[in-house]
Amino acid sequence: MPFIDVKNLSVHDPVQQKDLVANITFSLQQQRCLAVIGESGSGKSTVAKALIGLIPSSLEVEGAIMFNGETLTTQTAEQWRGKRIGFISQDAMNAFNPIETIGHQMMETFQRHLGLQGKEGKAHAIAGLERVHLKNPNELLKQYPYELSGxxxxxxxxxxxxxxxxxxxxxxxxxxxxxAYNRREVIMQLQRLKEETGAALIIISHDLGVVQAIADEVLVVHQGEMLEHRPADKVFTSPEHPQTKHLLETRRRLSAPLEALRQQQRVRAFPC
Structure with a gap:
């Protein structure tokens, strides 16, 4: 049985009388990574928000979302967001309270979801920072979000x-x-996160380089509709849908000048 099973997920805007996403269907096993890709405005982030229960009440959500055999659409978001389903936002700065220290926010989270308080909560926070290779975790806990890089x-x-x-x-x-450096670091940490926790990972991204590095499976979305859901290597080597081919060709065209520059730099650094 798939660990994640999503059937006919749709998000409808009754004011504009349009579907933001329609009939998204996929399944995913534990320790597998699914990447959802598509152009800007294709509905990628709407899919993520529907899965985590962050769709505004003004919109209508239909379909079935199953995690490990449980239908999550019958539960409140608070019951399954956080401990059972982790969410990593694209806007790191706005994900934190600017007037509270990093340590306070980490320990508050661990108290709410794990019941850890005081020294236990602090030790858990330090252990987490060490696992993602952040230096001087004791000092970092005292800092505010604006004092850290993205x-x-x-x-x-x-x-x-x-x-x-x-x-x-x-x-x-x-x-x-x-x-580029921090992008590589985050990719490595997400890979470790999946392997060490045994979790299923769903990544929403327009960066096909990131997708190619981490995804086992790819789901392509265009104008709210699912075009294809296949193993990542198949999507990149033999895309089936014309829009998928367009996405890959666009990425190659955009990255070609950068790759040419890299080749020139290599020649200058190591001349024959």
Whole structure:
């Protein structure tokens, strides 16, 4: 039985009389990574928000969302968001309260979901920061979000998620605002997170380089509709739908000048 089973997931806007996403269907096993890709405005993030229970009440959600045999649409979001389903936001800075320290926010989360308080909560926070290779965790706990870079904040979110040991992790554009170095670091941490917790990972991304590095399966969305859901290597080597081919070709065209520059730099660094 699949660990995640989503059938005919649709999100409808009754005011505009349109579907934001329609009839999204997929399944996923534990320790597997599904990437949801598509152009801007295709409905990728709407899928993520529907899975985590963050769709505004003004919109209508239909379909079945099953996690480990449980129908989550019959439960309140608070019952399954956090400990059982971890969510890593694309906007790391806005994910934290700017007037509370990193340590306070981490320990508050661990108290709410794990019942850890005081020294236990602090030790759990330090262990999480160490697991994502952030230096001087004791000092970092005293800092405020604005004192950390975007890459560091993203890793703090991953540390919190890792220490909650959720069954499912949903990451919405986790590398969108990061430079190449921090993007690589976050990819490595997400891979570790999946392997160490045994969780199923769903990553929403427009960065096909990230998808190719981490995904086992790819679901392609266009204008709210699912075009194909196949193993990642098949999508990248033999895309079936014309829109998927367009996405891959666009990525190749955009990355070609950068790759040419890298080749020039290699020649200059190591001339024959």
């Amino acid at each position: 890459g560091m904040l993203q890793r703090v979110m991953i540390a919190i998620t890792m220490m909650l040991s959720p069954d499912v992790i949903i990451a919405d554009e986790p590398t969108a605002s990061l430079d």
